[in-house]
Amino acid sequence: MTQGNNGSPDFERTASFINAVRERIATVVVGQDVVVERLLISLFTGGHILLQGVPGIAKTLLAATLSKALDLEFARVQFTIDLLPSDIVGSEVLDQRTNEFRTHMGPIFTNLLLADEINRAAPKVQSALLEAMQERKVTIGSESFALPAPFLVIATQNPVEQAGTFELPEAQLDRFMLLHRLEYPKPDEEREVLRRNALLGIQRADRGAIVRTEFDVIDDTPVGSSEEITAAMEAVNQVHVSETFLEHVVELVNRTRTHEAIELGGSPRAGIALIKASRARALIHGRSYVIPEDLFDLAEDAVLHRLRLRYEALAEGRTTAGLLEEMLSGMGATPMPARA
Numbered sequence: 001m002t003q004g005n006n007g008s009p010d011f012e013r014t015a016s017f018i019n020a021v022r023e024r025i026a027t028v029v030v031g032q033d034v035v036v037e038r039l040l041i042s043l044f045t046g047g048h049i050l051l052q053g054v055p056g057i058a059k060t061l062l063a064a065t066l067s068k069a070l071d072l073e074f075a076r077v078q079f080t081i082d083l084l085p086s087d088i089v090g091s092e093v094l095d096q097r098t099n100e101f102r103t104h105m106g107p108i109f110t111n112l113l114l115a116d117e118i119n120r121a122a123p124k125v126q127s128a129l130l131e132a133m134q135e136r137k138v139t140i141g142s143e144s145f146a147l148p149a150p151f152l153v154i155a156t157q158n159p160v161e162q163a164g165t166f167e168l169p170e171a172q173l174d175r176f177m178l179l180h181r182l183e184y185p186k187p188d189e190e191r192e193v194l195r196r197n198a199l200l201g202i203q204r205a206d207r208g209a210i211v212r213t214e215f216d217v218i219d220d221t222p223v224g225s226s227e228e229i230t231a232a233m234e235a236v237n238q239v240h241v242s243e244t245f246l247e248h249v250v251e252l253v254n255r256t257r258t259h260e261a262i263e264l265g266g267s268p269r270a271g272i273a274l275i276k277a278s279r280a281r282a283l284i285h286g287r288s289y290v291i292p293e294d295l296f297d298l299a300e301d302a303v304l305h306r307l308r309l310r311y312e313a314l315a316e317g318r319t320t321a322g323l324l325e326e327m328l329s330g331m332g333a334t335p336m337p338a339r340a
Contacts, residue, residue, distance in 0.1 A: 036062065042154075044283070050173075061214055079115060264306075281294045
């Protein structure tokens, strides 16, 4: 890792690396600055992220562009009702020439795994990810295999279409450090998307041609390496967290557990996620210390998906987002946008 003269992390160089990554992604994906920030937070803290949004708002394009910018291996698995656990982790295959079993590694052996529409797979398949996400290893047959480093699961789900889907259980949701809810681009951003798409043109292939897509313009030249990712991860762990900030995190998580309308509050993972994500956000914003703004900005993504309302609260039309807003307002936060 690059270090300063006193042996401390070189925050300036890390900030330059982060800016280069964001600028590279911006050449392909218009807007989505907050989503890019959340992806980098997840990568630098070793967490996993669930992106919730309707189709067509560049979730897959974002993951592919990030992997190219950082020279990371990328794999995409389309989750469907007939998917099997072995389709993800791999299996033992009988080699008929030697009459011995050999291990076939699944697509999970990669750096960035995009689990597309994760809620379309059966619970047995969803649970196959639990060991990998928590312990960074998988078991095939009687053997355990370590996953590559870094390893990040970027899962997606459509919040609107529920036919043929399986709701993620609390244990699965709790493995995701962040759940970010994507929105449609702003009008000026959408105009730029349409403008860029109109300029893509075609690409000659064989005796004909194919229409180019945004995936065809991703630059394969990386702007960062595993060395710089490691440096950023080490820098995150050097970001200062004050005792006051720690108390704010404990207070918020405990409020979710004692609120009369909430049946299931935040687990200890919620507090850990808030601290880790806040440190990474501070680094991305060029600071070596966390501030209350980090907690307030990340609370929705780190806490909301871990809460479950009581039946009576649901019948009254209350929402977890509304309750979280009340809790944050009581701590002096700016109210966040109301969500379902």
